[in-house]
Amino acid sequence: MATKKSAGKSSKKSAKKTTKKAARTRGSAKIASASGGGRGFDPVAIKALVTRFRKAKLSPDILIDGTPVPDIIRGTFTARSASGMSDGLKALMSIRDAQFRPVRLFPDGVPIPDIFVVQFEARARRR
16 A cells, blocks of 8 residues: 655656656757758648648648658649649749759540649759
8 A cells, every 4th residue: 555655756856857857859850950951841831831722622642751850842732624733833833942854744535634743853952
């Protein structure tokens, strides 16, 4: 049976352990902050990109690489019209400090294209 005195000590020890674990930083996070924190994409900008894709009624399929700072964004989006494709490309080009590998456009439909699939890869520029 635990006494009041021993119960208080164990709760203090467990609280101390949890604060110690919360204060730890991963090695990759330390490296990212030591390099000036200027490399990689802002997570808010990535969320804004996906929001703009959805607002333009595009169906995005995006893969984000990079731990702890996202530095590569690759994926595809599908547009049902040429104006939708244009809106998607405009949203892509609005990402700051992005260096694009070839952006590929695949029109689908004979004789008039009615679906456009765009593949892209963006890498963060080093500052």
